[in-house]
Amino acid sequence: MAVVKADLAACQGYANCVVGAEDVFDIDDDGIVVLLKTTIPDADRTRVEEAARSCPVSALVIEDD
Amino acid sequence: MARTVIVGASVGGVRTAQALRAAGYPGEIALIGDEDVPPYDKPPLSKALLAGTATLDSVGLLTAEAAAAAGIELVLGSPATRLDRKQHQVLLADGTAEPYDALVIATGARPRPSPWGTPRGVHVVRTLADARALAAALRAGGPLVVVGAGFIGAEVAATALGLGLDDVTVVDPMSVPLSRVLNPEVATIFGTLHAERGVSARFGVGVTDIREIPAGLEVGLDDGTVLPAATVVVGIGAVPNDDWLADSGIATEDGVLCDRFCRSVSDPHVWAVGDVSRWWHPGHGQTMRLEHWTNAVEQAVVVAHNITHPHELRSHAPVEYVWSDQYDWKIQLVGRTGGELAHVRVDGTNPHRSFAVLYSDESDRFVGALVVNWPKALITCRRVLTKTATEPAPVGQVHTLVENARPPARAAS
Numbered sequence: 001m002a003v004v005k006a007d008l009a010a011c012q013g014y015a016n017c018v019v020g021a022e023d024v025f026d027i028d029d030d031g032i033v034v035l036l037k038t039t040i041p042d043a044d045r046t047r048v049e050e051a052a053r054s055c056p057v058s059a060l061v062i063e064d065d
Numbered sequence: 066m067a068r069t070v071i072v073g074a075s076v077g078g079v080r081t082a083q084a085l086r087a088a089g090y091p092g093e094i095a096l097i098g099d100e101d102v103p104p105y106d107k108p109p110l111s112k113a114l115l116a117g118t119a120t121l122d123s124v125g126l127l128t129a130e131a132a133a134a135a136g137i138e139l140v141l142g143s144p145a146t147r148l149d150r151k152q153h154q155v156l157l158a159d160g161t162a163e164p165y166d167a168l169v170i171a172t173g174a175r176p177r178p179s180p181w182g183t184p185r186g187v188h189v190v191r192t193l194a195d196a197r198a199l200a201a202a203l204r205a206g207g208p209l210v211v212v213g214a215g216f217i218g219a220e221v222a223a224t225a226l227g228l229g230l231d232d233v234t235v236v237d238p239m240s241v242p243l244s245r246v247l248n249p250e251v252a253t254i255f256g257t258l259h260a261e262r263g264v265s266a267r268f269g270v271g272v273t274d275i276r277e278i279p280a281g282l283e284v285g286l287d288d289g290t291v292l293p294a295a296t297v298v299v300g301i302g303a304v305p306n307d308d309w310l311a312d313s314g315i316a317t318e319d320g321v322l323c324d325r326f327c328r329s330v331s332d333p334h335v336w337a338v339g340d341v342s343r344w345w346h347p348g349h350g351q352t353m354r355l356e357h358w359t360n361a362v363e364q365a366v367v368v369a370h371n372i373t374h375p376h377e378l379r380s381h382a383p384v385e386y387v388w389s390d391q392y393d394w395k396i397q398l399v400g401r402t403g404g405e406l407a408h409v410r411v412d413g414t415n416p417h418r419s420f421a422v423l424y425s426d427e428s429d430r431f432v433g434a435l436v437v438n439w440p441k442a443l444i445t446c447r448r449v450l451t452k453t454a455t456e457p458a459p460v461g462q463v464h465t466l467v468e469n470a471r472p473p474a475r476a477a478s
């Protein structure tokens with residue numbers, strides 16, 4: 001398992017994460033990321049990491065649980 | 066051991082290296098960059114870095130430690146000058162030869178040079194050094210003249226105003242800003258935005274010359290006006306850095322010509338990502354070259370996959386996405402916009418600053434959108450375009466979805 005962390009102050013609402021993994025990320029009315037889940041099964045890790053790396057302001061990290 | 070050499074160490078190159086590791090690439094990876102600073106990101110150069118609210122650290126893409134940990138060899142400070150395909154090696158200016166099995170070209174683009182010369186005080190914005198030099202010049206005060214009302218020009222004007230300059234002019238030969246990506250009726254909204262914020266706009270007039278005078282600079286316009294300037298920024302587009310391949314036999318045509326897999330049409334061992342890549346977009350049925358951050362990142366993932374999975378090649382068929390932050394506005398474009406496409410405007414909660422413009426083709430199918438200050442509408446449009454890439458949705462249907470994405474009006478606080 002891994003955990004996702006979001007830096008809400010850094011988030012600019014560019015929404016690349018939502019396009020990359022819409023089961024994990026959403027954006028609220030103010031354009032700030034919402035984590036739909038925080039623990040990521042190993043099988044999904046690469047895909048979610050890819051979505052995190054597509055954040056233009058590096059607001060997302062995936063860490064070992 | 067297999068070895069991938071990536072030339073160009075900004076977002077396209079760095080993300081390719083990281084995606085190769087994520088895809089389990091077992092070989093060596095060398096990432097070559099001509100600048101002697103660690104890889105950094107470009108979008109902040111006309112925004113937060115210029116404004117002084119970001120630093121080199123905060124715009125960094127890959128530290129030496131992170132590179133070492135990922136097994137990425139960073140080779141910085143010397144440009145690649147030649148590709149020798151017979152010997153399978155890239156030659157650097159300092160004489161080093163870098164052998165490869167797979168080569169990824171990620172050399173990006175550079176500003177289209179000023180046709181009016183570059184006397185002292187004339188700037189472009191592409192590198193960290195450019196942004197630092199411009200930031201220092203702006204700190205000394207105005208007047209500032211920005212030539213070119215595309216994304217970068219508009220962002221520089223907005224940032225300069227935020228820094229306290231009160232004499233900022235944007236000049237563009239087209240009658241509206243952002244004319245490459247928006248139709249005039251919609252683009253004019255951004256002309257009004259500049260005017261409301263206090264930037265003088267001189268649209269529909271061209272620059273004839275830039276002269277050095279004892280007090281600074283003078284910008285001559287083709288309607289006879291002369292604008293005094295302490296600093297001039299020329300933001301008139303970019304050209305791909307593909308000239309170093311000139312004698313390599315790699316086909317270029319305003320970018321490295323690639324197939325749908327982002328592989329050079331001339332050599333199956335050579336790939337291109339980011340601003341330098343002109344690849345065949347299978348969905349659009351034409352070659353294209355995008356200068357968008359998100360494209361570089363998505364293309365990097367595709368190329369890394371293709372290098373590691375030669376028997377399961379993936380096409381690169383993205384939904385275009387680019388953002389621009391001007392003043393306190395977030396301007397976002399998805400898919401195809403502007404030109405001859407039909408458009409319909411949908412107002413957000415505060416129509417003066419939040420709205421979406423939906424673009425559709427001759428069969429009323431939704432093909433792209435401009436979204437301003439309205440995150441949920443952006444998500445809706447990106448989702449729909451991603452899911453309907455092969456069979457576009459009726460624009461009326463998307464109109465309803467976007468209407469439903471309007472947040473409830475909030476009482477003024």
Ligand SMILES: Cc1cc2nc3c(=O)[nH]c(=O)nc-3n(C[C@H](O)[C@H](O)[C@H](O)COP(=O)(O)OP(=O)(O)OC[C@H]3O[C@@H](n4cnc5c(N)ncnc54)[C@H](O)[C@@H]3O)c2cc1C
Pocket residue numbers: 072073074075076077078097098099100106107108109110111143144145146171172173174175190191192217306309338339340341355356357358359361386387388389390
């Ligand atoms: C000021 C500015 C603001 C921007 N803002 C936005 C924005 O808000 N939103 C958005 O979507 N996009 C934006 N962009 C565009 C986005 O930054 C680019 O699409 C992205 O940087 C492309 O990445 P790249 O790696 O392909 O090319 P580049 O970023 O151009 O990087 C290429 C790298 O290769 C190096 N290089 C070149 N030639 C050689 C050589 N021969 N040998 C070795 N190294 C070489 C260069 O020095 C450079 O470091 C902006 C661009 C600029 C310049």
